Amino acid sequence: MSTEQPMVSVRQVIKRFGALTVLDGVSFDVRRGEVVVLIGASGSGKTTLLRCINFLERYDAGEIEVDSQLIGYRRGAAGRLAPLPEREVARQRTRMGMVFQSYNLFPHFTALQNVMEAPVQVLGVPREEAEAQARALLRRVGLDDKADVRPARLSGGQQQRVAIARALAMRPALLLLDEVTSALDPELVGEVLQVIKALADDGMTMVIVTHEMQFAREVAHRIVFLDAGHVVEEGVAKQLLSDPQTPRLQAFLRRFREGYLL
Amino acid sequence: MSDSALVRYLPILLQATVVTVYLSAMVVTGGTVLGVVLALLGRRARPVGLVVDVFVYVMRGVPLLVHVFAAYFWLPMLLTDVSKVTAVTLAMSLYMAAFVAEIVRGAIEGISRTLSDAARSLGMPPALAMRRVVLPLAVRAAMPPLMNRMVMAIKGTSLASAVGLWELSLAGREIIQRDLAPFQVFGLIAVLYFCLCTLVTHAGRRLEARFAYEH
Numbered sequence: 001m002s003t004e005q006p007m008v009s010v011r012q013v014i015k016r017f018g019a020l021t022v023l024d025g026v027s028f029d030v031r032r033g034e035v036v037v038l039i040g041a042s043g044s045g046k047t048t049l050l051r052c053i054n055f056l057e058r059y060d061a062g063e064i065e066v067d068s069q070l071i072g073y074r075r076g077a078a079g080r081l082a083p084l085p086e087r088e089v090a091r092q093r094t095r096m097g098m099v100f101q102s103y104n105l106f107p108h109f110t111a112l113q114n115v116m117e118a119p120v121q122v123l124g125v126p127r128e129e130a131e132a133q134a135r136a137l138l139r140r141v142g143l144d145d146k147a148d149v150r151p152a153r154l155s156g157g158q159q160q161r162v163a164i165a166r167a168l169a170m171r172p173a174l175l176l177l178d179e180v181t182s183a184l185d186p187e188l189v190g191e192v193l194q195v196i197k198a199l200a201d202d203g204m205t206m207v208i209v210t211h212e213m214q215f216a217r218e219v220a221h222r223i224v225f226l227d228a229g230h231v232v233e234e235g236v237a238k239q240l241l242s243d244p245q246t247p248r249l250q251a252f253l254r255r256f257r258e259g260y261l262l
Numbered sequence: 263m264s265d266s267a268l269v270r271y272l273p274i275l276l277q278a279t280v281v282t283v284y285l286s287a288m289v290v291t292g293g294t295v296l297g298v299v300l301a302l303l304g305r306r307a308r309p310v311g312l313v314v315d316v317f318v319y320v321m322r323g324v325p326l327l328v329h330v331f332a333a334y335f336w337l338p339m340l341l342t343d344v345s346k347v348t349a350v351t352l353a354m355s356l357y358m359a360a361f362v363a364e365i366v367r368g369a370i371e372g373i374s375r376t377l378s379d380a381a382r383s384l385g386m387p388p389a390l391a392m393r394r395v396v397l398p399l400a401v402r403a404a405m406p407p408l409m410n411r412m413v414m415a416i417k418g419t420s421l422a423s424a425v426g427l428w429e430l431s432l433a434g435r436e437i438i439q440r441d442l443a444p445f446q447v448f449g450l451i452a453v454l455y456f457c458l459c460t461l462v463t464h465a466g467r468r469l470e471a472r473f474a475y476e477h
Contacts, residue, residue: 054383056379056382056383086387086388087387090382090385090386090387090388091385093382093383093384093385094384094385096383097383097384098380098383100376100379100380100383102376104376104377104379104380105380106377106380106381106395107377107399107475108398108399108402108473108475117384117394118384118385118386121386121390121394122384122385122386122390123385150475152475163380166384167383167384170384170385
């Protein structure tokens with residue numbers, strides 16, 4: 001552990017959906033420029049954890065800090081947490097980009113408009129400046145020729161790359177990627193992973209939920225293994241994947257190799 | 263007689279049509295705007311949402327004719343100087359708004375949660391996400407039932423004749439009482455209403471096509 005403040009600090013986070021406890025005291029850190037991959041079986045709480053980090057889901061206990069800022073709550077008297085107003089949470093979210101499994105592009109906007117929308121409407125960036133930036137981002141994800149096309153005319157891989165450009169347009173300090181290749185045809189997975197790999201090489205801090213173990217091995221600095229709402233094992237990516245310490249991770253990786261989870 | 267029916271009755275009926283068009287425009291505009299506002303307010307927490315719900319139930323559950331009478335007889339008691347047109351316009355706009363509110367509310371709920379998640383993840387506050395993403399998509403989805411409602415509102419303006427507001431159907435009845443030519447006059451009236459409604463339907467279709475996006 002370095003002494004510098006982590007970019008993301010998750011402390012004893014608990015999240016319940018009714019009687020179901022999805023996250024049961026999860027803790028982990030993400031350092032600046034680090035890529036952390038969350039793995040685990042379906043229902044282990046990976047996606048919920050990601051959604052708690054940008055407060056799309058309200059966590060019930062614990063603390064999540066991004067860049068030393070407590071997310072979704074403020075500390076009141078006697079250390080009690082009071083929920084922040086939605087407007088404040090929205091402001092916090094401008095610092096974190098999120099990319100979804102189902103792309104979630106705005107269908108009534110072109111690719112360019114999708115990328116420009118938040119900088120113009122949320123940050124108040126002048127249109128010309130936002131457009132120039134959006135075109136540069138589309139070029140970066142290899143889609144400058146699709147700027148004026150609506151999402152319905154794009155392939156899944158292209159849509160996902162626009163979604164990544166849209167998230168980057170806010171110049172986030174942190175990028176959250178939620179199973180971004182799970183909805184894609186196998187032949188389109190590569191183009192999206194390539195973009196993410198390039199971001200990692202540029203030093204973007206990312207938390208990634210994925211089922212692509214080979215990709216996790218290549219891109220992750222560290223891997224966190226979740227099982228039934230607990231962090232069961234975490235460590236340096238290659239080491240953790242080739243030499244799992246806990247029986248549960250061993251079983252998970254074995255099942256994975258045998259293809260049950262694909 | 264039938265040859266000259268057109269010549270004799272059309273000018274006066276066209277004059278009355280102007281009144282009907284004016285009334286329709288007011289009601290359709292007022293009803294739509296108010297309906298969207300109600301739909302948004304209806305999503306609020308208890309006190310406001312409940313008031314909207316009750317309003318919608320009452321307006322929908324009572325015939326338009328009764329609303330027209332109520333506005334015509336009650337409004338002057340509450341306020342001084344309420345013209346016939348104002349009372350009728352108000353009653354019809356509120357009536358239409360109740361239906362529009364339900365149409366728009368349903369359309370908003372039909373917009374996938376994932377899209378508002380995306381908007382929120384980009385740092386959009388709720389009102390901005392509603393204005394830029396959810397509402398534009400919801401209004402597109404609501405266009406066909408909204409057009410339907412507009413056509414009904416146009417035809418509904420004929421009930422203004424019940425309180426003596428001179429518009430197309432009252433003008434027709436006056437002519438019939440004088441000249442006893444119900445077939446020709448009602449025939450003409452029917453054609454005029456039909457033209458109005460068709461015009462609106464076509465305009466609506468073009469609007470729909472213009473704002474359509476592929477899914």
